[in-house]
Amino acid sequence: MKxxxxxxxxxxxxxxxxxxxxxxxxxxxxxxxxGQFLPTPVPDEVLSRVLxxxxxxxxxxxxxxxNFLVVQSDQVKRRVHDAFAVAHAEAGDMFEGDKRAxxxxxxxxxxxxxxxxxxxTCDRERSGPVVVGRTHMKTMDLYxxxxxxxxLWLAARAEGLGVGWVSIFNQAELQxxxxxxxxxxxxxYLCVGYVSHFHAKxxxxxxxxxxxxxxxxxxxxxxxxxxxxxQSLIGHLRRDQAAAQEAGTANLSAAAK
Amino acid sequence: MKxxxxxxxxxxxxxxxxxxxxxxxxxxxxxxxxGQFLPTPVPDEVLSRVLxxxxxxxxxxxxxxxNFLVVQSDQVKRRVHDAFAVAHAEAGDMFEGDKRAxxxxxxxxxxxxxxxxxxxTCDRERSGPVVVGRTHMKTMDLYxxxxxxxxLWLAARAEGLGVGWVSIFNQAELQxxxxxxxxxxxxxYLCVGYVSHFHAKxxxxxxxxxxxxxxxxxxxxxxxxxxxxxQSLIGHLRRDQAAAQEAGTANLSAAAK
Numbered sequence: 001m002k003x004x005x006x007x008x009x010x011x012x013x014x015x016x017x018x019x020x021x022x023x024x025x026x027x028x029x030x031x032x033x034x035g036q037f038l039p040t041p042v043p044d045e046v047l048s049r050v051l052x053x054x055x056x057x058x059x060x061x062x063x064x065x066x067n068f069l070v071v072q073s074d075q076v077k078r079r080v081h082d083a084f085a086v087a088h089a090e091a092g093d094m095f096e097g098d099k100r101a102x103x104x105x106x107x108x109x110x111x112x113x114x115x116x117x118x119x120x121t122c123d124r125e126r127s128g129p130v131v132v133g134r135t136h137m138k139t140m141d142l143y144x145x146x147x148x149x150x151x152l153w154l155a156a157r158a159e160g161l162g163v164g165w166v167s168i169f170n171q172a173e174l175q176x177x178x179x180x181x182x183x184x185x186x187x188x189y190l191c192v193g194y195v196s197h198f199h200a201k202x203x204x205x206x207x208x209x210x211x212x213x214x215x216x217x218x219x220x221x222x223x224x225x226x227x228x229x230x231q232s233l234i235g236h237l238r239r240d241q242a243a244a245q246e247a248g249t250a251n252l253s254a255a256a257k
Numbered sequence: 258m259k260x261x262x263x264x265x266x267x268x269x270x271x272x273x274x275x276x277x278x279x280x281x282x283x284x285x286x287x288x289x290x291x292g293q294f295l296p297t298p299v300p301d302e303v304l305s306r307v308l309x310x311x312x313x314x315x316x317x318x319x320x321x322x323x324n325f326l327v328v329q330s331d332q333v334k335r336r337v338h339d340a341f342a343v344a345h346a347e348a349g350d351m352f353e354g355d356k357r358a359x360x361x362x363x364x365x366x367x368x369x370x371x372x373x374x375x376x377x378t379c380d381r382e383r384s385g386p387v388v389v390g391r392t393h394m395k396t397m398d399l400y401x402x403x404x405x406x407x408x409l410w411l412a413a414r415a416e417g418l419g420v421g422w423v424s425i426f427n428q429a430e431l432q433x434x435x436x437x438x439x440x441x442x443x444x445x446y447l448c449v450g451y452v453s454h455f456h457a458k459x460x461x462x463x464x465x466x467x468x469x470x471x472x473x474x475x476x477x478x479x480x481x482x483x484x485x486x487x488q489s490l491i492g493h494l495r496r497d498q499a500a501a502q503e504a505g506t507a508n509l510s511a512a513a514k
Contacts, residue, residue: 013417013418014416015415018275018276019276019278019415020416021276022272022275022280023415024306024415026280027313027412028313044487047490047493048490048493048494048496051494051497052497052498052501053281055498055501056287056501057407058287058410058422061466061467062459063467064467064469064475067475067476067477067481068475068477069478069479069480069481070476070479071478072478072479073479087392090392090393095387099387103389127467130353132348132360132466133365133424135425136344136347136348136424137426140424142400143400143445146400146403147407147410149400150315150408153315154280154408155281157272158272158280159271159272159277160269160270165390167390167393167397169394170393171393171394178479178480180481184481188400194270195270202319209319209389210318210319210321210384212319212321215308215309218312218321219325220327221326221327222326222327222330224324224435224436224438230301232301233301236301236304236306237305239305240305240306240308240309241309244313
């Protein structure tokens with residue numbers, strides 16, 4: 001049997017360098033946007049593309065458990081914002097000491113300013129009680145809808161759209177604001193729109209809330225906690241993380257041009 | 258105040274067409290790979306890039322709850338496969354009638370054939386008991402680790418690497434096979450490696466298990482179940498879904514060249 005050399009295999013299915021770099025650029029320059037939304041309308045053709053990207057996420061047993069509830073009405077956005085405000089006030093009280101004061105200064109959503117809200121949901125009963133791949137991990141359908149969120153987020157970045165995931169809601173109140181039945185699980189309420197700028201770093205990193213963890217501390221080999229003598233990989237991880245941090249900054253510089 | 262026209266805003270932050278198309282190509286040609294793995298080793302520099310892509314996923318409160326357990330040992334892969342085999346036999350019994358027979362013919366994993374396994378986990382206590390954005394939706398940390406899975410998956414596609422998510426495990430058995438402590442939640446066991454080919458469509462779609470749902474049936478406006486007269490958007494959704502289906506086929510043709 002003829003076998004292909006490694007290099008040839010890679011070249012058969014790998015993207016060309018420029019295309020591959022575009023995928024990484026979307027990944028490294030994606031941000032959770034809260035405060036930079038512009039009122040500029042999002043054209044239907046752009047909205048359609050990012051929704052289609054979400055629909056082509058992986059799903060357990062191909063159940064495609066998601067719906068996409070697009071919010072354009074100011075009145076509905078106001079109801080969603082009211083639900084956020086209640087939960088946000090409750091959340092502030094949960095932090096202790098300095099963190100409580102800092103928490104209250106954080107801008108955590110752009111519900112009213114963003115031209116679009118998109119609620120991505122999970123219908124856990126979509127394809128019957130027994131689902132291929134969900135027989136043991138019952139949360140796999142929820143995870144499928146999360147993959148749809150991430151697809152939409154990366155497609156949006158490539159389109160120049162900012163996305164912010166708002167998760168500070170009492171679930172029943174968000175459902176009520178959007179008329180979502182109890183049997184449907186809301187996964188993400190996303191604020192979507194064009195932005196004045198993308199931040200170079202996640203805002204919680206810039207604010208000193210938490211640092212970006214070093215990649216090399218997060219990787220184990222073969223067993224939990226084991227760190228083999230993998231100096232080549234560790235070296236690459238250090239360089240790639242430095243490059244990923246710079247990619248955010250480069251993105252900001254490009255935007256400022 | 259001077260405002261920028263919509264077109265200019267878009268052009269400021271949107272990727273150039275070729276780069277944007279590369280992101281969509283990754284999204285539409287990504288597959289859950291089970292049966293096409295090649296033994297070709299994955300270079301450290303490629304592994305490092307896809308892990309770094311995972312680490313730059315969004316995370317609630319910037320908690321970065323993930324670890325990446327890289328499995329290269331045949332002995333450990335065998336233990337993981339043993340755990341799969343137990344759960345897979347249990348799963349078969351859960352389906353009724355024809356579905357049971359079909360289920361048993363499905364190839365659902367490439368644990369032993371793929372050169373790498375990568376288990377992505379979630380440490381729910383990583384940044385203390387109170388996390389920004391997880392005060393109300395307690396599953397947000399799990400969802401962050403899922404976003405890391407999807408980032409890795411798309412980066413892998415751009416690198417020409419196949420990824421298959423295996424979820425048919427009793428969680429405790431997977432943890433035992435990999436030495437993962439009880440307090441850590443395994444999110445995904447991924448089989449990773451170069452592939453002979455990517456399928457044009459998801460295998461469960463080709464097998465007639467379930468059809469791809471029409472996008473237009475999944476989108477609501479402002480309230481659950483509401484379908485406004487949004488003919489422009491619906492037209493775009495139909496065209497984009499047709500194009501996304503073709504993108505998979507185009508990908509196959511390119512591979513066959």
